[in-house]
Amino acid sequence: MSWTTEQLAGLVEPDRAHRKAYTDPEIFDLEMERIFERTWIYVGHESQVKNPGDYYLAQIGRQPVVMVRDQQGQVHVLYNRCPHRGAQLCSARSGNAGNHFYCSYHAWTFHLDGKLESMPAKQGYDGTNLDFDNPEFSVSRPARTDNYRGFWFASLSDDGVDLKTHLGESAAAFDQLIDRAPGKETEIVGSCFRMVQQSNWKIFLENQLDSSHPGVTHESTGKAAQHLEKTIREDGRDVPMELAFLSDLARLGHDGWTKFGTVGYRNGHSSLEGYMGLRPDAPDTTEYVRRMYEAYGEKKAEEILGINIHHMLVYPCMSIQPPLQQLRTIRPLGADRTMTEIWHFRLKDAPEAIYRRSLTYYYLVNSPSTMVNADDLFNWWKCQHGLESSASEWVSFHRNAGQDEDHDGITRSAPDSMSEMPLRHMMHAWRDYMTSGEGV
Amino acid sequence: MEDVAQLLAGRDPFAVANVSTETQRTAEQFLYRQAELLDEKQWDNWFALFADDGFYWMPAEEDQTEGDGQPNIFWESHDLMLMRVARNEHPRAHSQAPHNRLCHVVSNVIVESEEANGDLVVRSRFHCAEYLRYEVRNFTGKYRHYLRKTGDGYQIAVQRVDLVNREGPYEYVLQWWL
Numbered sequence A: 001m002s003w004t005t006e007q008l009a010g011l012v013e014p015d016r017a018h019r020k021a022y023t024d025p026e027i028f029d030l031e032m033e034r035i036f037e038r039t040w041i042y043v044g045h046e047s048q049v050k051n052p053g054d055y056y057l058a059q060i061g062r063q064p065v066v067m068v069r070d071q072q073g074q075v076h077v078l079y080n081r082c083p084h085r086g087a088q089l090c091s092a093r094s095g096n097a098g099n100h101f102y103c104s105y106h107a108w109t110f111h112l113d114g115k116l117e118s119m120p121a122k123q124g125y126d127g128t129n130l131d132f133d134n135p136e137f138s139v140s141r142p143a144r145t146d147n148y149r150g151f152w153f154a155s156l157s158d159d160g161v162d163l164k165t166h167l168g169e170s171a172a173a174f175d176q177l178i179d180r181a182p183g184k185e186t187e188i189v190g191s192c193f194r195m196v197q198q199s200n201w202k203i204f205l206e207n208q209l210d211s212s213h214p215g216v217t218h219e220s221t222g223k224a225a226q227h228l229e230k231t232i233r234e235d236g237r238d239v240p241m242e243l244a245f246l247s248d249l250a251r252l253g254h255d256g257w258t259k260f261g262t263v264g265y266r267n268g269h270s271s272l273e274g275y276m277g278l279r280p281d282a283p284d285t286t287e288y289v290r291r292m293y294e295a296y297g298e299k300k301a302e303e304i305l306g307i308n309i310h311h312m313l314v315y316p317c318m319s320i321q322p323p324l325q326q327l328r329t330i331r332p333l334g335a336d337r338t339m340t341e342i343w344h345f346r347l348k349d350a351p352e353a354i355y356r357r358s359l360t361y362y363y364l365v366n367s368p369s370t371m372v373n374a375d376d377l378f379n380w381w382k383c384q385h386g387l388e389s390s391a392s393e394w395v396s397f398h399r400n401a402g403q404d405e406d407h408d409g410i411t412r413s414a415p416d417s418m419s420e421m422p423l424r425h426m427m428h429a430w431r432d433y434m435t436s437g438e439g440v
Numbered sequence B: 001m002e003d004v005a006q007l008l009a010g011r012d013p014f015a016v017a018n019v020s021t022e023t024q025r026t027a028e029q030f031l032y033r034q035a036e037l038l039d040e041k042q043w044d045n046w047f048a049l050f051a052d053d054g055f056y057w058m059p060a061e062e063d064q065t066e067g068d069g070q071p072n073i074f075w076e077s078h079d080l081m082l083m084r085v086a087r088n089e090h091p092r093a094h095s096q097a098p099h100n101r102l103c104h105v106v107s108n109v110i111v112e113s114e115e116a117n118g119d120l121v122v123r124s125r126f127h128c129a130e131y132l133r134y135e136v137r138n139f140t141g142k143y144r145h146y147l148r149k150t151g152d153g154y155q156i157a158v159q160r161v162d163l164v165n166r167e168g169p170y171e172y173v174l175q176w177w178l
């Protein structure tokens, strides 16, 4: 079938969404066209391409792209496709292209900004329509590329709002990733972990702000960690940071989770307020705060550290956890398959212990051996399978429905709830993107 | 804390030590036994193979020489290994129901070095099939063990595991060690 605007709009109701939105391959194609290949999609951080010639592959919707730094230090985003006969220009995930891109098929070469440079036996093109100044013979570029403080995005559509307007309040997450560094810079560490979820991309986003799941999904991990902590204490030993992170999952019961509000912003973005004790009274933290005061002055430093966003979702493609310097980006592969790239950052001039906290979280939650996400991934896989069934056509988002508080385009969850507001909020934005191309 | 990964750093990765047949056999039996205990989930005996300060290590990068403070696929101390068993065997470990099965084959065992104090550095290759949720997945790679001589045998100071497809993408979570 092909979906009409009315039918698409009918997939989202105030407190539920239709299962087809998660399972139908045609809807997935429409999502790629109307959301991922239209709005601003995250490509990568400038520190992934530090030196001239450095490149890194990424994906915008279904389109393979490459982020590259040219000899003048300028970052470009290009389609990873040779304009001659279509071969991909770069095949390694990352590397250094040197002074130019060299196509392995017939040796056309391109400047790092994509412009056609040369090819062997050039005279064969004399008298033809091939024109070095015609962009058709250079590597194509997405319609728009821009960056927010070193975080690069591209949009495959000429129209629509600029990047800053699109990000709106969600830009606070990028500010936090940088401003929390006493050295006022943030840097990617190593490469990313790439995990394929056997489920729809929206299921991942919905899970991130779902405060009613951790105590249930991660019960085994939280309880096992608590138990082991106890034994270690009885032995008179120090509890490793890893276990303290894991036992946190069991520390908060459902009541505890109601303390953390969620907020929905324009264009589908949303956030969960922080729950982790980020300023424990430890010597490393004290030293970190001292360095922040020194760098920014007390007032500004307190302002920066006072912002406690546990999760920011930048719709439709990112989940950012600034206090733990983690960033996950979505590369959808199909209605039931989603690749995530998971990165972590080092804050310039912060004590090593602050980085270790980030690394520990990266390892425990996001690595391929995770004892946390293992159960999330399994639940998402089960949801994907469950939604293939026609037992019911609907996915329920009824928790605290009708109690969301709207003010100037910002929606807050009901106080003391584990409201499903973010799920409703995202699906409403989804409906707007899918039916009008705007995520108002 | 001393990074036990250093025990393997800076050595010739292709060295072959001239060891007695008995040492060679002991090294092989140790690795076979370890694989069997893992496949059969005999945790008490499996843990006994590791030194108290021992680590199970799967680096994220090929050229990685440090484990501590680096991104890793696995970097597990005794405490974290105990944690993994406790979690995976917890009745509410949803993704472990039904439990998986592992089956290892270990081969190409070369004793790389026999230290003056009797410690051994041993490298080998493994193949492992995992059956989980009615599907079989295959893993293969290289082991490098630093075996510390004890009174009556050896204990693992560090086991390095280099998966051939370490960069992923990962279609699965490695919930057990390989």
Ligand code: FES
Pocket: A082, A083, A084, A085, A086, A087, A103, A104, A105, A106, A107, A108
């Ligand atoms: S396809 Fe690239 S040079 Fe021919």
Ligand SMILES: [Fe+2]
Pocket: A213, A214, A217, A218, A372, A373, A376
């Ligand atoms: Fe979770």
